[in-house]
Amino acid sequence: MGIAGIALRAGAKSSVATLWPVIDQGAALTITELYGQLKIPGISKAQAVQNTQKLMIKHPDFNHPAFWAAFVLIGSSI
Incomplete structure (x- = not known):
């Protein structure tokens, strides 16, 4: 589970990880958008990931x- 697994073992309820190495520009945009989605009231973490991918x-x-499919949510999706 890599760094995401370490975060979960350290007490994080969830973590985002990648399944393969990603290109920095795409990853930066993906994570920026994901955090923007997480600020929207009523959206679960799983919905935020899905909205970001869309x-x-x-x-x-x-x-x-290759830019967006590598990102996965591990742990609680709420």
């Missing part, structure tokens, strides 16, 4: 799955 799919420069 937005990345629509992005002209980062719509390839």
Whole structure:
């Protein structure tokens, strides 16, 4: 589980990890958007990840799955 697993073992309720190495520009945009989604009242963590992936799919420069599909939510999705 890598660093995400360490975060969970340290007491985090959830963590975001990648399944493979990602390109910095796409990762920065993905994480920035994810945190923006998490600020929206009533949206679960799982919904925030899904919304972020949908937005990345629509992005002209980062719509390839290599940019957004690597991100997974581990732990509580609430």
